[in-house]
Amino acid sequence: MADKLTAFTDANWAAEVVGSKEPVLVDFWADWCVPCKTLTPIIESIAEHFAGRLKVGKMNVEENPDVPIQYDVRSLPTLLLLKGGQVAEQRLGLVSKENLIKLVEPHL
Numbered sequence: 001m002a003d004k005l006t007a008f009t010d011a012n013w014a015a016e017v018v019g020s021k022e023p024v025l026v027d028f029w030a031d032w033c034v035p036c037k038t039l040t041p042i043i044e045s046i047a048e049h050f051a052g053r054l055k056v057g058k059m060n061v062e063e064n065p066d067v068p069i070q071y072d073v074r075s076l077p078t079l080l081l082l083k084g085g086q087v088a089e090q091r092l093g094l095v096s097k098e099n100l101i102k103l104v105e106p107h108l
Contacts, residue, residue, distance in 0.1 A: 004044055004048055004051065004056065005044060006055060006056070006058075007058065007059075008026055008059040009059070009064050010064040010065070010066040013059075013064075013067050016055070017055075018082070020055050020082075020085075022054060023054050023081060023082065023107045023108060024057070024082045025046065025047075025055070025056045025080075025081050026058070026079065026080045026081075026082065027039065027043045027056075027057070027058045027059070027079055028068055028073045028076060028077060028078040028079075029058055029059070029060060029076055029077050030060060031060070031062070033076040033077060035076070035077055035093060035094050039077050040058075042097050043056060043058065045097055046097065046100050049097075053108050054104060075092055075093070077092075077093065078091070079091040079092075079095060081107060088107050089103050089107070091103065
């Protein structure tokens with residue numbers, strides 16, 4: 001995983017995401033998900049674009065089953081934008097960099 005991205009897990013979710021002072025963009029993914037792999041460079045670019053203002057990371061749903069169940073993640077990729085520990089936005093499937101920027105900016 002790129003240095004810009006945080007690896008979110010069931011174990012670090014409360015500290016890294018719910019307790020974050022800055023908004024958090026989470027990409028729920030799995031190794032077998034082809035659209036997830038297509039989305040990765042876009043997520044990395046978003047992390048670079050909003051460095052210092054937005055925490056960006058990925059959660060492997062096969063290695064971390066608890067959080068995806070808690071947030072009702074049923075399809076991949078799923079993107080959640082959390083602010084103050086609460087879901088502010090959700091997107092399913094592939095999203096362009098331009099649309100992700102439009103999604104994130106109002107929450108910064």
